[in-house]
Amino acid sequence: MKKSLIALAVLAATGSAMAQSSVTLNGRVDAYLSSKTTGVGAAELTQTGLTNGGLTGSRWALNGTEDLGGGLKAMFKLENRFSIDDGTSVGGFSGDAYLALAGGFGTVKLGRTYTAFDDARALSNSSSVFDSTFTPTADVMGTADYMSRAANGIRYETPVFSGFSGAVTYAFGEDKTPTTDANDLISLHVKYATGPVAAAYGYQEEKAAGATANKFHQLSASYDLGMASLSAGYERRNGTAVTGDDKGYNLGVNVPVGAALNLSAGYAREETEVAGATTVKATGFGLGATYNMSKRTILYTGFKQTKAENGAGAETAKVRLFGLGVRHNF
């Protein structure tokens, strides 16, 4: 097969004026050898395999920007997520899928985006291990945690004023009936970032059709000391009679060693109360190392261990994961 390259470039009619356009196709593939132990007692099970997304999920995306003049821009992003281990995909653009207008007023994104709250949570997960499968946060905060993305939404991001910025997401529900309201989602964050310091507060309210909302609060901060960067977060959920209330925190550290190596560690803890009684206490830690083979290719290894017990102190869940993998950006 003669391989013809696609590539590039919104050609103007003459083929010479390449101008402003910048449509790109890019992506990432990430595969790792994994050994994962789950389950308690007789249900304990260790699986070994080749798995997708040790550091971050595999994806390909189309992006574009058009200069509309007068400081205005039109932009879009369409991101497909897939599993490199078996080639499967949930289909469509299950990552970002939005059309945006940006200008001096900020940016308005229409479609499927990360919620504004997710930016605040992400700041508390900013060390390498926290931004990966080896984070203990996903297991520890996992039960009835917030929705990181919202479809059918509008996301507005302010410009940055003296280090301060903010964003808000409103996502429309589509399940209204003649007798019940639709569900919906409101999410916001305010953020301050200057030099090595960043801090953020996030809030998210998830209303199910005709039910009580789950309400999430997040405080996060990070500090880059140069020889290491630190991150911390405190989160709280005021849930429903079923999901109960959560309080938790997570701590992370990231240590660059030379030009290509990076070490990181994280700890997370969370407690759930239903009707005032503690029902879950979950804790865990993660360790990770990444090595840059090039600007686009990373070798990595990671380990995490998390566990949960009920109010009576009996172990109810456990995860132990070891991985060794490679990630390639294109």
Add this chain to the structure above:
Amino acid sequence: MKKSLIALAVLAATGSAMAQSSVTLNGRVDAYLSSKTTGVGAAELTQTGLTNGGLTGSRWALNGTEDLGGGLKAMFKLENRFSIDDGTSVGGFSGDAYLALAGGFGTVKLGRTYTAFDDARALSNSSSVFDSTFTPTADVMGTADYMSRAANGIRYETPVFSGFSGAVTYAFGEDKTPTTDANDLISLHVKYATGPVAAAYGYQEEKAAGATANKFHQLSASYDLGMASLSAGYERRNGTAVTGDDKGYNLGVNVPVGAALNLSAGYAREETEVAGATTVKATGFGLGATYNMSKRTILYTGFKQTKAENGAGAETAKVRLFGLGVRHNF
């Protein structure tokens, strides 16, 4: 649609011999704020939301052409349709998906294409509002209307002779059994277009496996007066004992206002008879405005209202839709 090419180009190792190839990746994203009222009486319901495709559906596509010499060309188009509001897709290439050979004899397309009949219907929908979600046609002609695309088909398009052209589609059914024939679809149009005037006749026959065919006739015309363009269509279906017979028409007008603004309006009406008795009378109108922010980005707004009543004059269906959105080509 202004097709902006993503590049293209079979780059040779040196990057200089760009040659003949013209593979392109292009697409369109279209999102709008919508308020839609449907239902009659106690079932009436107004939903507000962020929705895909106010003007036209979102899509990305691969296209290519190869010059085979002697006036012959090989071409293909693969078009994926998706929803920008939530990122979902029906998967594969649910728009066009064909391989074609073209030459002095015309063009033969193999695969999934618009039917030849659809070109005739489209001519009657040529004003902006008719070529969008705000057209009343989709609701008014909606019940058991024709199939606009056919899979497993062959579409032949003649060259243009003195303004006259034609096309025919034959689509093979795949459900033959030892005792019953497969379904199939036959579709054709003849068209005349010169300067500001265009007219077309279309015919389509849809045969279900072992059942009576639905037969569609369409007469369409459009006239561009410069200060406005007009379109009109008359359609007739000879259906089955179940679907009955339809007669209807639609009228549209499109008024450019300055360089960037366009106003349009449309009206549609249809009547259905089953066994000689009127069962549905449906009417509706649509209004639309588009504003070109650039060559590739359009702001738009639209409104439509349609309703249907049964033979006894009782209202059986109603749609009221208002939208405000943006469309971006890439």
Add this chain to the structure above:
Amino acid sequence: MKKSLIALAVLAATGSAMAQSSVTLNGRVDAYLSSKTTGVGAAELTQTGLTNGGLTGSRWALNGTEDLGGGLKAMFKLENRFSIDDGTSVGGFSGDAYLALAGGFGTVKLGRTYTAFDDARALSNSSSVFDSTFTPTADVMGTADYMSRAANGIRYETPVFSGFSGAVTYAFGEDKTPTTDANDLISLHVKYATGPVAAAYGYQEEKAAGATANKFHQLSASYDLGMASLSAGYERRNGTAVTGDDKGYNLGVNVPVGAALNLSAGYAREETEVAGATTVKATGFGLGATYNMSKRTILYTGFKQTKAENGAGAETAKVRLFGLGVRHNF
């Protein structure tokens, strides 16, 4: 994320600074008119249609290579398979989907790949007709034949040493439970190729969770005489009590006629025994012709006929397929 553009590259106005990147989007579309007869006795049925993939399946793919220095390369391939006849796709990357590291030690591919055994089988199918829908092999060897691709796997390919090379695939099962092991797949080949001669041995073991494995052996050879190329294969399966044991062979010949035309023919035969008793005898032949319209576009026609009988000599299955089509690479 460092965004490396698919060539995208938004080429500067000069179009000269192409740099290192070599991400490509390429593919193939293949459609043909088919007449296929299947079934025996009263179930016999002839279907005529427009069908996907007479020569090979339609697909589009993303490929990329990054030079990591020191003779190392990172590579990936993501291949989507679809049907050009109706535009449908099984979704995701159902062809190849892997991330690879290559160097002096060979190549390691992580993800979904062809099994190492498949290379040995493919060598016996190297004539044109065998590498297409018109091959008799698929029908004759079809019952409980080997898996040509494996997901969740690691494939290692040696460098070539004096014409000798080898590959091995190990694919992890993901269905382990606390009481039963996971399934898995082991596959390997050794190959010798020099000038016009090639020969290979392949072995594959497919273990279902908690069941006996199916074990496949393959011996293949090909010889290019210039005026014709010949291929032959012998295959054997040691199956389970249910699938039984298979023995079979296939023979192919490929004759170039002038610069653009190619004729080919193939024959295949296989016998299945369950518990020592012959249960299936299957034979078939195929004929094909391809004509290169250009470097990227091929016209083709093909015919095959296959049949199977049970141990008592009664005909149990039959296939007769005629096709005429076109394939276009992009």
